[in-house]
Amino acid sequence: xxxxxxxxxxxxxxxxxxxxxxxxxxxxxxxxxxxxxxxxxxxxxxxxxxxxxxxxxxxxxxxxxxxxxxxxxxxxxxxxxxxxxxxxxxxxxxxxxxxxxxxxxxxxxxxxxxxxxxxxxxxxxxxxxxxxxxxxxxxxxxxxxxxxxxxxxxxxxxxxxxxxxxxxxxxxxxxxxxxxxxxxxxxxxxxxxxxxxxxxxxxxxxxxxxxxxxxxxxxxxxxxxxxxxxxxxxxxxxxxxxxxxxxxxxxxxxxxxxxxxxxxxxxxxxxxxxxxxxxxxxxxxxxxxxxxxxxxxxxxxxxxxxxxxxxxxxxxxxxxxxxxxxxxxxxxxxxxxxxxxxxxxxxxxxxxxxxxxxxxxxxxxxxxxxxxxxxxxxxxxxxxxxxxxxxxxxxxxxxxxxxxxxxxxxxxxxxxxxxxxxxxxxxxxxxxxxxxxxxxxxxxxxxxxxxxxxxxxxxxxxxxxxxxxxxxxxxxxxxxxxxxxxxxxxxxxxxxxxxxxxxxxxxxxxxxxxxxxxxxxxxxxxxxxxxx
Amino acid sequence: xxxxxxxxxxxxxxxxxxxxxxxxxxxxxxxxxxxxxxxxxxxxxxxxxxxxxxxxxxxxxxxxxxxxxxxxxxxxxxxxxxxxxxxxxxxxxxxxxxxxxxxxxxxxxxxxxxxxxxxxxxxxxxxxxxxxxxxxxxxxxxxxxxxxxxxxxxxxxxxxxxxxxxxxxxxxxxxxxxxxxxxxxxxxxxxxxxxxxxxxxxxxxxxxxxxxxxxxxxxxxxxxxxxxxxxxxxxxxxxxxxxxxxxxxxxxxxxxxxxxxxxxxxxxxxxxxxxxxxxxxxxxxxxxxxxxxxxxxxxxxxxxxxxxxxxxxxxxxxxxxxxxxxxxxxxxxxxxxxxxxxxxxxx
Numbered sequence: 001x002x003x004x005x006x007x008x009x010x011x012x013x014x015x016x017x018x019x020x021x022x023x024x025x026x027x028x029x030x031x032x033x034x035x036x037x038x039x040x041x042x043x044x045x046x047x048x049x050x051x052x053x054x055x056x057x058x059x060x061x062x063x064x065x066x067x068x069x070x071x072x073x074x075x076x077x078x079x080x081x082x083x084x085x086x087x088x089x090x091x092x093x094x095x096x097x098x099x100x101x102x103x104x105x106x107x108x109x110x111x112x113x114x115x116x117x118x119x120x121x122x123x124x125x126x127x128x129x130x131x132x133x134x135x136x137x138x139x140x141x142x143x144x145x146x147x148x149x150x151x152x153x154x155x156x157x158x159x160x161x162x163x164x165x166x167x168x169x170x171x172x173x174x175x176x177x178x179x180x181x182x183x184x185x186x187x188x189x190x191x192x193x194x195x196x197x198x199x200x201x202x203x204x205x206x207x208x209x210x211x212x213x214x215x216x217x218x219x220x221x222x223x224x225x226x227x228x229x230x231x232x233x234x235x236x237x238x239x240x241x242x243x244x245x246x247x248x249x250x251x252x253x254x255x256x257x258x259x260x261x262x263x264x265x266x267x268x269x270x271x272x273x274x275x276x277x278x279x280x281x282x283x284x285x286x287x288x289x290x291x292x293x294x295x296x297x298x299x300x301x302x303x304x305x306x307x308x309x310x311x312x313x314x315x316x317x318x319x320x321x322x323x324x325x326x327x328x329x330x331x332x333x334x335x336x337x338x339x340x341x342x343x344x345x346x347x348x349x350x351x352x353x354x355x356x357x358x359x360x361x362x363x364x365x366x367x368x369x370x371x372x373x374x375x376x377x378x379x380x381x382x383x384x385x386x387x388x389x390x391x392x393x394x395x396x397x398x399x400x401x402x403x404x405x406x407x408x409x410x411x412x413x414x415x416x417x418x419x420x421x422x423x424x425x426x427x428x429x430x431x432x433x434x435x436x437x438x439x440x441x442x443x444x445x446x447x448x449x450x451x452x453x454x455x456x457x458x459x460x461x462x463x464x465x466x467x468x469x470x471x472x473x474x475x476x477x478x479x480x481x482x483x484x485x486x487x488x489x490x491x492x493x494x495x496x497x498x499x500x501x502x503x504x505x506x507x508x509x510x511x512x513x514x515x516x517x518x519x520x521x522x523x524x525x526x527x528x529x530x531x532x
Numbered sequence: 533x534x535x536x537x538x539x540x541x542x543x544x545x546x547x548x549x550x551x552x553x554x555x556x557x558x559x560x561x562x563x564x565x566x567x568x569x570x571x572x573x574x575x576x577x578x579x580x581x582x583x584x585x586x587x588x589x590x591x592x593x594x595x596x597x598x599x600x601x602x603x604x605x606x607x608x609x610x611x612x613x614x615x616x617x618x619x620x621x622x623x624x625x626x627x628x629x630x631x632x633x634x635x636x637x638x639x640x641x642x643x644x645x646x647x648x649x650x651x652x653x654x655x656x657x658x659x660x661x662x663x664x665x666x667x668x669x670x671x672x673x674x675x676x677x678x679x680x681x682x683x684x685x686x687x688x689x690x691x692x693x694x695x696x697x698x699x700x701x702x703x704x705x706x707x708x709x710x711x712x713x714x715x716x717x718x719x720x721x722x723x724x725x726x727x728x729x730x731x732x733x734x735x736x737x738x739x740x741x742x743x744x745x746x747x748x749x750x751x752x753x754x755x756x757x758x759x760x761x762x763x764x765x766x767x768x769x770x771x772x773x774x775x776x777x778x779x780x781x782x783x784x785x786x787x788x789x790x791x792x793x794x795x796x797x798x799x800x801x802x803x804x805x806x807x808x809x810x811x812x813x814x815x816x817x818x819x820x821x822x823x824x825x826x827x828x829x830x831x832x833x834x835x836x837x838x839x840x841x842x843x844x845x846x847x848x849x850x851x852x853x854x855x856x857x858x859x860x861x862x863x864x865x866x867x868x869x870x871x872x873x874x875x876x877x878x879x
Binding site: 422 | 615636
């Protein structure tokens, strides 16, 4: 029997036609700009390529790779002890530390750059320590690490918590002590989490623009940006450079997906009894001090510096109202983006979870574009597509750029909750007389509401902090809190930067709280991309 | 005469290289329960899903209530097949209350809807639980809600996919008689899938045995047990051993345990495999007995003895738990010579 039309319709029918159309439309719309960028860059003439392949590019590549390698290493040095202390020892206030040590994730890298610069510059808060030069590599490394080490901490803690404790018990029963068991059993089991977290941080370092630009450490994102602003074909050179950055990002992402499949295999949620907590003994307070030091450096210190500059600014007559407009722009753009991204992500998440086939695999992969590409590349692609059209430099193109960047975050979150729904629940609904569409409306979406909300919240949070795409795509004179902080810091108006940063931190902490509650409910950490 | 609830004709479904269901043909009349039983992976769940419309057959036809729902020309989607289904995991909608779950498939409105939900709650004995959420119920209660939800729209056919396998052993026996009673009271037509032969014999008015995608035999529980039509059914339903035999014309088959009466007809001289069930044999310890006890399994009320015959083949025999013999004891057989044994063509 050949598949008749009605049967084909049924095969596709688990995902109704409108969902297919929407999903495919999203994918096509999001892929075209990048394809266009690649085509245009490849068409560029010899003179452009000579400008791309020159000594300066090689030096930039060296600086970029230095940061890409160093940031995960420094993060590991911070995150590994934290992960063990907060999951496996009798550290005092363990629960509190485990929340506080993750919170720096909410800070954008340029904000930490502001904190360092406004403290350690000769005219800064701690300017008397003037021998200390914060600019360049050390500053960039510190900023990137400060805000991205939680990408390692979260998966390592999840892995430590989800580990089957009987493995460690078996090792101990075979005569291995705490240390030997850790080295021979625990650490090897942590390896996938370490690999995957490190690659996320490497990706973060590769994509970062805010911190490296303020710190004057010229990596790839910076030379793309500066070439873009140059007249006479600078844009094409920027496009050529983007291709190189694209290749590096794709290879990092490829490595990340490889380690991810292994991580799934290794982590087991079947963890039996709670593990024996390691008695720290006289190391208890030094361990406490270590956690205190990390939280002080990456959370308390930035807040104190911020507070200092806000108070100093206000007492010097700065108006708190000067960033109302920017705050409104941030809220407006982030809210609209969160809504738009969720609407675009739902059909794609449905397609990739409810219909398994080559097409849905392709759709899923293509949405990783935003995950792989630095904001500057996506922004450049959209500039090239929209320049000369009435939409150029309007909020629409900006939000479109945000959508491409952050779609994978929302898809990931929604997919996770869709996968948790047992397909039989939907089948029962079908057998009770509801069509595939009605079933999605009355069963599937209500059951995945937390994933949808968490996805939207996450997108809101990262859009608030976004800098590069906003600088390149925003309408003329369109200031958000992010661009305000960046501009004022680069011009050393620290009090103004602080006044812009205050609402950003406050507005980000609400969605962060919501996310922490969601993740807590789910009992495991959501995979968070490097685009925060 | 009762109408036909379900009829399948030459139904076939392959996944990749494996034929999950091969040429399944059967009919179930209204108000009856068909228990489909077979080892895991035999295709019984696929057959169920083909009837429900969750899978598309490669070939064949399905009729529900006399109407074709799938054949070469048409495919009716699950929501228009008038089928109720209860899954192994119950698949209750976790965001809806018990009443809302039961009402989900009803097309009526207002008081009629409420009345039907009330009837169903009474039927399953959970009148007070209407406003509870599914996770507040015990496993057995969830099971009954899933059943009520599937029965509420009064489907032409109810499909149950291993509905008891998530329950504890003792709860299971109790729940399955409750469920059978509910099904009989509502006169539902049911196809019930299980891998447990006891459950199949208990639940089914008809029992269908499946093996490697084939529906091997469909019969009454008694006939399935007493007159299996192939060795697989014989071994799967109950315990069976096979010894060599030769038909010697006069309604008897000659074996090393003596001449036995057999069921059916074979040409004289045919070599056959003779099915011996443990309850058919009685053993006596006698020094010159031809059989030797080589294994003994204590089953509480009974001992199950494994006995080696002179040919090296073995048979098993049930004895009361007071009859405790040592391994190595020689025994003779005491058989009911009027009982007809089942023979299968020998290899």
